Amino acid sequence: MSQLDLVKCDTADPASKQPKGYRSGCYILDGQINNPAKSSIKDVDVFAFIYDASGEEVLPNRPRIGSINNVPVGVSEFSVRVPIPSFAIPPFTIKKAKAKVAIPVPTISKDPSEDDILPLEREIDIES
Numbered sequence: 231m232s233q234l235d236l237v238k239c240d241t242a243d244p245a246s247k248q249p250k251g252y253r254s255g256c257y258i259l260d261g262q263i264n265n266p267a268k269s270s271i272k273d274v275d276v277f278a279f280i281y282d283a284s285g286e287e288v289l290p291n292r293p294r295i296g297s298i299n300n301v302p303v304g305v306s307e308f309s310v311r312v313p314i315p316s317f318a319i320p321p322f323t324i325k326k327a328k329a330k331v332a333i334p335v336p337t338i339s340k341d342p343s344e345d346d347i348l349p350l351e352r353e354i355d356i357e358s
Contacts, residue, residue, distance in 0.1 A: 231327045234261035236280065239311070254313040257322075263308050263329055265301045273332035274298045276310050279325045282318040289314075297332060 239256035259278070265271055276296045280288040289295065289312075296310035314322070 231276075231329055232262050232264070234259065234278075234324045234327055236312070236314075236322045236324060254315050255318075257312045257314045258309050259295065259312050259324070260307065260309040261327075262305050263298065263301055264305045265303050267303060270303060271301045271331055272299070274301050274329045275332045276308075276327070276329050278327035280312070280314070281323045281325065283321055284319060286318070288318045288322065293326075298329070301329075 236257050236259050239258055259276070263274070274297060275294055276298060277293045278295055279293060280295070282288050295312050298308045298310065301308070
């Protein structure tokens with residue numbers, strides 16, 4: 231990841247401006263991402279630490295700030311919407327930005343048989 235910039239939504243994407251009184255401000259992290267693989271990557275999680283002007287971490291304990299769908303081979307542009315708390319003071323500094331292939335999360339199937347669900351989701355059969 232390179233060429234990173236954090237821009238207020240009303241500047242970068244006026245349609246996504248937060249309503250008045252909302253407790254977080256909308257920002258867009260954009261930049262370039264390099265996919266050195268031989269094929270595109272379907273889902274990529276974006277991680278970064280964002281600090282405000284006073285050096286305080288803006289999103290403590292939350293380094294995953296978003297995801298990118300379909301990253302083509304080579305260098306491409308990306309944008310991720312980031313909710314920044316309204317008390318954070320710009321300008322912001324972005325550190326340790328990286329991208330990783332997203333880990334698929336198991337979902338509950340609509341198949342009523344128990345063959346297709348995780349062991350912890352199966353019914354409990356208690357004998358009296």
